[in-house]
Amino acid sequence: MGERQPDLETDEELEQLLGFLRDARGFDFTGYKRSSLGRRIRKRMADVDVATYADYRDRLEANADEFNALFNTILINVTSFFRDPDAWTFLQREVLPELLARNSADDEIRVWSAGCSSGEEAYSLAIMFAEALGLDETLDRVKIYGTDVDDEALRDARSGLYSAKSLAPLETELRDKYFEQSGARFAFRPDLRRRVIFGRHDITRDAPISRLDLLVCRNTLMYFNVEAQTQIVDRFHFALGEGGFLFLGKAEMLLNDAERFSVMSMRQRVFRRRPSEATAPYQAAPVKIRSGLSGELHSVARNRQLRDLILDSTPSAAVAVDSDGTVLLINSHARVQFGLTANDIGRPFQDLEISYRPVELRSLIEQATHERRTLRVNGAERRTGEEVQYYDILVQPLNGVDGMTAATNITFTDVTVTTQLKAEIKRVREDLETAYEELQSTNEELETTNEELQSSIEELETTNEELQSTNEELETTNEELQSGNEELETMNEEMRVRTEELDEARTFLEAVLTSIAAGVVVLDQGLKVKSWNRGAVDLWGLRPDEVIDQPFFGLDFGLPTEKLREIIQNCVDSGRRGDPLPVPSVNRLGRAITCLVQCSPFDAHNGGVVLLMEEGRANGPG
Known part of the structure; x- marks a missing residue:
């Protein structure tokens, strides 16, 4: 049990800090997940070099600006236009x-x-x-x-x-x-x-x-x-x-x-x-002002004049809006301070700049009407050019004779001087507190200076060694790259030589086949034409591009190929050259000839054959 006590104390301190944030600034984080909430608070504590929740609470009390930094850390404001x-x-x-x-x-x-x-x-x-x-x-x-x-x-x-x-x-x-x-x-x-x-x-x-x-x-x-x-x-x-x-x-x-x-x-x-018949936990939206009450408010001219005089005599600016969002009243202070006129009475409140500056009042009006309670906004900032004003704003729903909300009165109390004075006092106090803290920390900073310098020297020495090691690694890598480049150049030269040799061999073989007067036809394992030399072209009249990769027995030319099927098969089966076979044929000129066909095995292609075709004596008159 003793080993877990620090964790329990930390959890208790976190809850105390959350209670302080709620009481001091009105931010209630008690419903947030403790794991993520504690992690974000500790991140901010680490940024300002604070170790415990109690110490961080002291810092919040001493530095009001720290609240904003903490809330920005907790409230992760990640958004964009049309996100996802x-x-x-x-x-x-x-x-x-x-x-x-x-x-x-x-x-x-x-x-x-x-x-x-x-x-x-x-x-x-x-x-x-x-x-x-x-x-x-x-x-x-x-x-x-x-x-x-x-x-x-x-x-x-x-x-x-x-x-x-x-x-x-x-x-x-x-x-x-x-x-x-x-x-x-x-x-x-x-x-x-x-x-x-x-x-x-x-x-x-x-x-x-x-x-x-x-x-x-x-x-x-x-x-x-x-x-x-x-x-x-x-x-x-x-x-x-x-x-x-x-x-x-x-x-x-x-x-x-x-x-x-x-x-x-x-x-x-x-x-x-889904449609539901369950009782709603909140009251419905406010009912609009009734015509009877409106007539009662505007029926007597004298009462209206007295009301306007009373409103103008109040020390604060005031604007009244009915339940439809229409401006009912504007007193003299509001007209002077916010540039309003009597012509603005009867206009939609949302069309007036005062409805959203210095604060968004339309949502506050609806909230006050809905909850039937007065809302207050303290120290709202309003800028007009280089001038800055501060107002305490009171949003007060007004109930009619039937108990329903008939209108909302909004008063603006100018607290610029008070706010500025408070801010100045706060700044002076913070400056004094900061100066006192700085004096207290000066000795500690001087004592730690030598240690920091020594640590910096050690870090520089370590960095220097790392740089030297890195330099050696870079030199080794450079040598390996040079060696690899030389090997690539050698391989490139070998490939060039081999390519030239292959070109020479191909040219030699083509020259040999071309120089043979007889027709030479090479068939692959599937008995498709793989080579058709110049002699075959002269003998039968078919070009190589017409016969290459075509089945030999499917070609239609002057040689009856079916008569060669047996000797070709025997040549493939025996692996030996066959005797010349005279075959009556018709050459490319249409003349009847006897073609001597000799079949030889082509071992390099695993079952292919080479056919040698030569014209014999004439078979009859052509």
Whole structure:
């Protein structure tokens, strides 16, 4: 038991560190697989040269920037446009037509990219729908939510700016159609950008986005343990409408959930939500404001004037949006700080820049309405040229007389001075702490300098020996290459000599055969013609290219070859030269002759024969 105590202490320290991350920054990693989570945390600890979890917690408390480095290590933000093209092709050709067919032309199409990282997946979905429906219909009907727990990745996603390397997977036509060059990077087209809503969302804790037609969550579930995965799938089942599609990553599947999801393509990890009568674990989407309440709010002009005066007297900027996403109210502070006017009242909130900058408010409004609670965003950064402002944003759902959410009030409290002052105090404190640590470590660094120098000298000596050894090996290799080159040159010369000898032999044999006046025909083992000399051409009138590789007994010329079958067979069987056989024939001129045919064995071809043909005396008048 004593030998395992250090491991138990390490596990306990890891859990304490995870609790600290949850309490300090709101990142709850308790549902993640401990093996991969511990491995990534230890990797970051090794990068900053920290040995124990307790020491690393002290470093996090002393250096707030270390949180971002740790979260970037834990949250592996690997994504690209149309990642895994085969899966996207299946989505476009098989899923999208069915999704569009089950919705009428006026129905809103709701899509959620959970774990969207820096936004490539969400924008890929927008491009896919725009190509399928056309840009105008996509702007009217499609709403895409992109969520993640990594605020830094979400900032990149909201900017919609990508490098040329990031857009490499896109065809040139799509890149030019949906992106505009902005300096060294490319910006996603603004009109389609307004249909994509980004927001921070923890799929293990936060209520899901509901009434979805398509939910994309690729290569995210695999980082969670079984219990967390079960809870997440429950949320996904609630989020999807009946017949809605769930698109997972290659390393994820739903093997034990056949009652709630049917498999559309196991290879591409696409599933369809089955119809279910089970009670949903969350409340339904908010009901739209009723006409009676709207009439009550706008019926008395005096009440409206008083309301506007009260709103303008508040110290914070405020904007109110109804349940349809239409701007109801804008107070004077909001008009001044965000460049809004009274003409913006009645416009869709999504058309205003304030809806997505400094933070994505549309998803927060929907979340606050859905969960019926007030949400707060602290220290949201807004840049206007070189000026930077910070706001605390309060998203507060407003209930009507029937208890249903009628509108949402959004207030912006300018905390720029306070935030900057806190940041300055924090920097000063960190500088002092750093200076103190540097003073403490100076002596230790001086003491280790000599050891490091000595170690460097030893390493240089070792490197020198390795270089000398490598040089000797290179010299040996060079000698072997030279020797191999000489052998190749010798072999090349031998091959050249042999080729010349073969050419001479072939020329000699051709000259011999040509000089023989008689016809010489060589037959191979299968009694096919292999050689047909000039004498045979003059005697029978057939050219070599007409007879070579043809069966001898199948040739039609003046010599009755069937009469030679017996002597040829005897020659093959006995292996001895036969006597000349006179055969009545007709030469190439049509004159009857007696042809003397003598058959000799051709041992070199294992059963072939050589036929010598000479013209005898005339057989009769020609």
